[in-house]
Amino acid sequence: MDDFQGRRTDENGGGRTADERLAELFAFLRRRVTGDYEVDEFGFDPELNEKVLLEALRPLYRHWFRVEALGLDNVPADSGALIVANHSGTLPMDALMLQVAVHDELGRALRLLGAHLVYQLPVLGHLARKSGHTLACPEDADRLLRKGEVVGVFPEGFKGIGKPFSERYRLQRFGRGGFVASAIKAGVPIVPCAIVGAEEIYPKIGDIPPLARLLGLPYVPITPLFPWLGPLGLLPLPSKWLIEFGEPIRTDTYDPAEADDPMLVFDLTDHIRETMQGQLDALRLRRGPAFPPVSL
Amino acid sequence: MTRTALVTGVSGHIGARVAIALAAGPEFDRVIGVDTAPPPPPSGEDGAVLGRTEFVRVALRGPDLVEVIRDADVDTVVHLSLVSGPGGGSGGRPAMKEHNVIGTMQLLAACQRSATVRRVVVRSTTAVYGSSPHAPAVFTEDTEPVEVSHHGYARDATEVETYVRGFARRRPDVTTTTLRFATLMGPRVDSPLTRYFSQPVLPTVLGFDPRLQFVHEDDAVEVLCRMARADHPGVFNVAGDGVLLLSQAVRRTGRPMVPMPSPAFRLVSGLARGARLVDFSPEQLALMSHGRAVDTAKLAAELGWRPKYSTAAAFDDFLRSRGGPGDLPRALVDWLADFVTGR
Numbered sequence: 111m112d113d114f115q116g117r118r119t120d121e122n123g124g125g126r127t128a129d130e131r132l133a134e135l136f137a138f139l140r141r142r143v144t145g146d147y148e149v150d151e152f153g154f155d156p157e158l159n160e161k162v163l164l165e166a167l168r169p170l171y172r173h174w175f176r177v178e179a180l181g182l183d184n185v186p187a188d189s190g191a192l193i194v195a196n197h198s199g200t201l202p203m204d205a206l207m208l209q210v211a212v213h214d215e216l217g218r219a220l221r222l223l224g225a226h227l228v229y230q231l232p233v234l235g236h237l238a239r240k241s242g243h244t245l246a247c248p249e250d251a252d253r254l255l256r257k258g259e260v261v262g263v264f265p266e267g268f269k270g271i272g273k274p275f276s277e278r279y280r281l282q283r284f285g286r287g288g289f290v291a292s293a294i295k296a297g298v299p300i301v302p303c304a305i306v307g308a309e310e311i312y313p314k315i316g317d318i319p320p321l322a323r324l325l326g327l328p329y330v331p332i333t334p335l336f337p338w339l340g341p342l343g344l345l346p347l348p349s350k351w352l353i354e355f356g357e358p359i360r361t362d363t364y365d366p367a368e369a370d371d372p373m374l375v376f377d378l379t380d381h382i383r384e385t386m387q388g389q390l391d392a393l394r395l396r397r398g399p400a401f402p403p404v405s406l
Numbered sequence: 407m408t409r410t411a412l413v414t415g416v417s418g419h420i421g422a423r424v425a426i427a428l429a430a431g432p433e434f435d436r437v438i439g440v441d442t443a444p445p446p447p448p449s450g451e452d453g454a455v456l457g458r459t460e461f462v463r464v465a466l467r468g469p470d471l472v473e474v475i476r477d478a479d480v481d482t483v484v485h486l487s488l489v490s491g492p493g494g495g496s497g498g499r500p501a502m503k504e505h506n507v508i509g510t511m512q513l514l515a516a517c518q519r520s521a522t523v524r525r526v527v528v529r530s531t532t533a534v535y536g537s538s539p540h541a542p543a544v545f546t547e548d549t550e551p552v553e554v555s556h557h558g559y560a561r562d563a564t565e566v567e568t569y570v571r572g573f574a575r576r577r578p579d580v581t582t583t584t585l586r587f588a589t590l591m592g593p594r595v596d597s598p599l600t601r602y603f604s605q606p607v608l609p610t611v612l613g614f615d616p617r618l619q620f621v622h623e624d625d626a627v628e629v630l631c632r633m634a635r636a637d638h639p640g641v642f643n644v645a646g647d648g649v650l651l652l653s654q655a656v657r658r659t660g661r662p663m664v665p666m667p668s669p670a671f672r673l674v675s676g677l678a679r680g681a682r683l684v685d686f687s688p689e690q691l692a693l694m695s696h697g698r699a700v701d702t703a704k705l706a707a708e709l710g711w712r713p714k715y716s717t718a719a720a721f722d723d724f725l726r727s728r729g730g731p732g733d734l735p736r737a738l739v740d741w742l743a744d745f746v747t748g749r
Contacts, residue, residue, distance in 0.1 A: 131746070136743040143735035145657030148718075151649050151699045152543045153617050229539040232613025232668075239543075240615070240651075249542035251548065 152250070153239035156219065163241050164213055170211040171204075174348050175307060179211040181355035185218070189309075190258040190298040191358070192289060193220070194382060196281055196390060197270035199308035200331045203346060204224075204271075205264065208305065209241065211353050212260060219279040221254050222262040223247075223289075227328070248288055255296035262303075263289045268328040274317075279394055280310035281387050287379035290361075294369040294378075299358035302382055304389040307351030310400040311338065356389050407661050408435040411634060412480040413459070414513060415487030415529075419594050421457055423627045424484060426633070429458035433635045438478055440464045442486065442505065472516040475523065482525045483517055485510065488566065490531070490559045490592035490597060506562035507569075514573045517580070527583045527633045528570050530699065532643060532700050534558035534586060537616070537692040539682060544703045547586070547641045557688040567641075581637040585629060588645035589701060591720040592623035592726030598690055604728060608656050609674055612665040616697025617649040622715035629705070629713075638708050643700040646717040652694065655721055659693070662730030668695065 126134075141147050149155045171177050185191055193336060195208060205222055212220035222238075224247035227236040244250045246263065254261045265284040266269060273282060293300050316332030336343030359382060368374050411428050416439030429437040438444070439459045464470035474480070488506050510528075516524045535545040541552040543735075551564075551627050567584055574582040589599050601607070629644050656663045666674065671694070675686040693705040706712050715723060725731050 132747060133743075136739060136746075139742075140736060140740045143657055143739055144731070145650075145654040147654070148655065149617070149651055151617070153615075153649070153651060153697075155651070226540055232611075235539060236613070236615040244543045245540070247542050249546075250544070253525075253542075253544060265535070267614075272674060 120194060124151060128166045132357035133397045141217070148346045149240070152221070152242070152254075153236070154219070154242040155240040156242075159219070159241045164210055165235070167206050167210050168214070170346075171207055171214075174346070175207060175311075175351040175353040177207055177211060177307070178355060179353045180353075181357075182215055184301055184355040184358050185212070185216050185227070185260065185360075186299065187216075187218075189210075189253045190296055191260050191301050192255065192293045192298055193260060193287060193301045193303050193355070194272075194386070195262060195264055195303040195305055196279075196386060197264035197266045197296070198278065198305070199271060199346075200314045200333065201344075201346075203311055204305045205262070206310035207351065208262060208303070208353060213264070216260075218260045220262050221259045222264075223251055225267060227233065248292060251289065251292040252295055253356070255292060255298050257402070259363040261292075265289055265383075272314065272317075272329045272331070275309070275313035275315055278313075279306070279390055281383055281390065284379050284383050287375045290375050290378045290382070291369040294361045294364050294375070295366050297362040297364075297366065299360050299362075300382060301358045302356040302386045302389060304386060304393045305351070306353075306390065306393045306397050307349045307400065310349035311346035313347075347401070350397060350402055351399050352393050354393050356385065359385070408479070409482070410434065410436040410438065410478050410480045411482040411484060412475060413437060413439045413484045413486065414476070414509075414662050415485070415489075416459065416461065417445040418489075419596070420487065420529075420590070420626055420630070421486040423623075424486065424630045425459040426457045427433060427627060428634055429456075431635065433481070436460070436478065438462060438474065438480065440474060440507075452517065466612065467509045471512055471520065475516045475520050479522045480520065481522050481525055481637055482634055483513065483527070484630060485526065485528045486498070486630070486633050488529050488531070488559075490606055499601050502558070503562060506559075507565050510566045510569055514569055518573060518577055523580055525572075525581045525583075525634070525637060526573070527585065527630065528566065529560065529564075529630070530567055530584050530586045531563045532586045532588050532645065533566060533575065533689055533693075533697060534563050535700070536560065536700060537689070537696040537698050539696050541696075544699050545619075545643070547643055547704055557605070559687060560689045571709065581639045583633045583638050584641040584645050585633065586700070587626060588597075588619040588621045588643070588670050588717075590623055590626055591646075591724045593597055593715075593724060595623050595724070598686055601641065603655070603659060603688070603721070603724070605661075607662050607664055607665055608659065609664045609671055610652055611671045611695050612667045614668075614695040615653045616694055617698060617699050618652055618655060618693075619645045619649050620636035620717045620720040620724075621645050621713060622720035623714055625713035625720075629709070632709055637686045640704075640708070642705040642708065643702050644713075645700050646701070646713050646720050649697075650700050650717050650721060652697070656749070657735070658718075658731055659725060660722065660735055661720050732741050 147157050161218040209220045219242050222243040225242050228238050229245050269282040312333045314331045318330040322330045413425040416425050425439045429435050437459045439461045448463045534552045538552045
């Protein structure tokens with residue numbers, strides 16, 4: 111083992127030797143097998159998230175989609191915020207990439223509010239909880255925001271992620287604006303976020319509604335690769351991604367009681383939607399082609 | 407004026423400890439313990455299991471309870487006789503429901519007639535919130551359950567709470583406290599979940615990793631005593647701080663975990679139930695899939711006190727009493743570490 115002594119490791123090593131990294135790995139394994147770690151009341155397991163779940167996503171983030179995150183200053187560094195993003199791509203890859211961006215570029219855990227469907231499914235529901243996410247319901251949203259967490263929400267829901275390729279980069283109807291009410295109640299800023307690139311990963315050109323009904327899913331997509339190529343069709347196309355956090359919209363100027371005023375909530379929801387559509391159009395223009403020629 | 411407390415379910419572990427603690431304190435001159443079965447025989451120590459507490463055996467139906475409350479001028483009633491599962495050979499589920507629901511109705515009816523009762527403390531359970539993927543992650547006292555439980559314990563507790571609310575409406579002069587306890591955990595607790603964690607191999611539901619919350623028996627007794635000694639009206643969740651995931655709890659036991667698909671898990675727990683090994687009711691099966699966590703801020707604010715044991719500490723205390731965790735997995739990692747680093 112003398113060969114390892116003193117040898118420098120890769121860019122993440124930060125000057126640590128292989129031995130130190132190995133010792134760290136075994137300390138991690140020891141903690142994991144003896145259950146000696148903490149999860150929060152939502153089931154968030156920060157250690158597993160950071161060391162395993164996000165680690166698995168980082169190659170996709172860095173090398174496959176070459177994600178660039180912009181407007182990082184718009185997310186508060188240590189207080190609560192509600193990130194509102196567009197949803198697209200047939201499978202929620204955008205949620206995963208947003209999570210990596212918020213964690214790695216901002217150093218904060220993103221707590222997404224997810225659909226009921228996610229929490230009904232085995233494995234997926236509990237992986238979602240372990241990576242910090244929870245069910246989209248006012249109680250959980252209020253609770254997370256009160257704790258000063260960065261909460262993420264995709265108000266378009268299935269209408270956004272499951273829309274046909276022909277409607278790409280057109281924001282769908284937002285839900286009932288529950289997220290706006292939650293932000294007003296907690297007095298936290300709403301950060302509109304545009305994600306460009308997810309639309310092209312699984313271009314949805316068709317749907318199989320009877321099969322979707324049978325499986326209890328919102329849709330079963332047909333893409334240029336799926337289901338024709340079988341599991342290989344699940345490979346996302348390597349589009350170029352940009353994620354931009356926009357100018358925060360303050361809500362602490364309202365009285366928390368105004369969260370119950372439907373007119374205010376509707377107006378604010380519309381305002382946010384228009385802001386995001388503009389942001390999305392500009393960012394799409396800035397990105398240029400989805401599949402730029404590879405420059406070596 | 408002499409002050410008298412009545413504790414029901416005093417033949418159970420928690421009931422006996424609450425009765426002893428209340429009898430030892432200065433607040434009550436007299437503590438009467440009632441139950442349908444006699445307390446377990448004295449086991450040395452101070453001669454009697456119940457210490458200064460007077461034990462009265464009562465029938466569930468009939469005038470016994472009314473007479474006890476009237477004759478002794480009871481002013482504080484601590485109702486702990488909710489049973490969580492049909493015990494071995496005592497009539498099964500119908501008897502359990504009779505005990506829980508009819509027993510509570512009888513007690514509350516007796517309290518309503520009494521001119522002396524000033525305070526009623528009732529033990530309930532966080533099982534009233536159910537376990538569902540559609541519910542909020544953390545329940546507060548005013549969260550409506552998404553789906554009302556149709557099974558056993560949780561349903562009994564829900565009905566008991568309904569009667570308690572009715573009683574509180576009819577007798578607003580009486581302070582009524584409902585305590586929703588998380589799963590009890592500790593060296594002397596014997597429940598379906600402690601029996602589950604005592605098995606050599608732990609089956610889990612494949613693809614699910616529920617959040618569990620425990621309250622240590624010492625903390626449960628402490629909360630009950632504090633509620634019996636002073637007025638704290640309302641409904642309160644009682645649980646240790648934090649949560650443990652089932653997988654995490656199993657790892658702490660050091661025993662092998664066997665994830666099995668949900669139907670197989672049902673089958674196995676049905677067999678275990680038939681063999682009277684582990685008595686897993688349907689709502690416990692839901693708990694083993696979807697878990698449950700509650701907010702205890704209201705209790706902490708009301709009492710200015712937090713449970714001494716967190717959920718994890720309560721579980722570790724339970725494990726220590728059962729001979730401590732197995733250390734095979736840890737030994738394996740140590741061996742691997744030695745092997746790789748060549749020492």
